[in-house]
Amino acid sequence: MTGPSRITIWRSSPNASAYLNRGGAWAAEGAFDHAIADYNQAIAFDPTLIGVYENRGLSWGGKGDYNRAIADFNVAIGLNPKRAYAYYGRGLAWSNKGDDDRAIADYDKAVELAPKLADAYHALGLAWAHKGDHDQAIVDYDQAIALNQKSADFYSARSASWKAKGNRERAEADRKTAASLGGK
Structure with missing residues (x-):
């Protein structure tokens, strides 16, 4: 067996970072359902990890569920309104929904924060x-x-x-x- 399925979470000391990392490996393979499940576990351990919401938002987007993607990017922005990548990710979701004006506003904010x-x-x-x-x-x-x-x-x-x-x-x-x- 290869790929993310071989990545195990230690039963004796599971933590948010372990689930975040494995979720990222799943997402890189296009296995968005598995990634989202791991991101959910990471959030259960630590609901303040901004990167988990960004990554889960990207995974929702990968599945075509742009409303859930936007919701996750909104949480990330709420946790840290200076996080450029969250605006960029939300902009991608707005673009995929066909809302160019909202996408442009988010991309503008992203480049303002991270030129x-x-x-x-x-x-x-x-x-x-x-x-x-x-x-x-x-x-x-x-x-x-x-x-x-x-x-x-x-x-x-x-x-x-x-x-x-x-x-x-x-x-x-x-x-x-x-x-x-x-x-x-």
């Missing part, structure tokens, strides 16, 4: 592009790329916005860069 969170700038760009504002999307993609020049996804997204604006030359340049980084 080097490249993924949040990328997500901002995606939300703006979804709303049809490709100029603002490109501004956010530029920031994401400035922070992480090795993400094919960032270049692919910016390529799509350049294409939507009719700038084929820049779109093709970003497409080629994305391809050189292993993207589409």
Whole structure:
């Protein structure tokens, strides 16, 4: 047997961290039900661990249950309103629900709290592009790329916005860069 199922929680001294870690291993395998069960156990040991709510929120999102994801990110934000990742995670859930305005508000808060969170700038760009504002999307993609020049996804997204604006030359340049980084 391999993978998270081999990770055992010591019966003599189970604790929140052990369940949090195993939950993370389950989530990495895409076994969100198992991850959520372990996160529930971690919360039973220590309901103040912010990371457990963030990780469980991501697992709920992985299952497509965005309302529960948002609820967990709300708890995390309530425990620490300066936690950028909780806003970013909640923004992802709002995006998946199709609420670009709430997603943008959360991504904005995430980058305000953590200006080097490249993924949040990328997500901002995606939300703006979804709303049809490709100029603002490109501004956010530029920031994401400035922070992480090795993400094919960032270049692919910016390529799509350049294409939507009719700038084929820049779109093709970003497409080629994305391809050189292993993207589409």
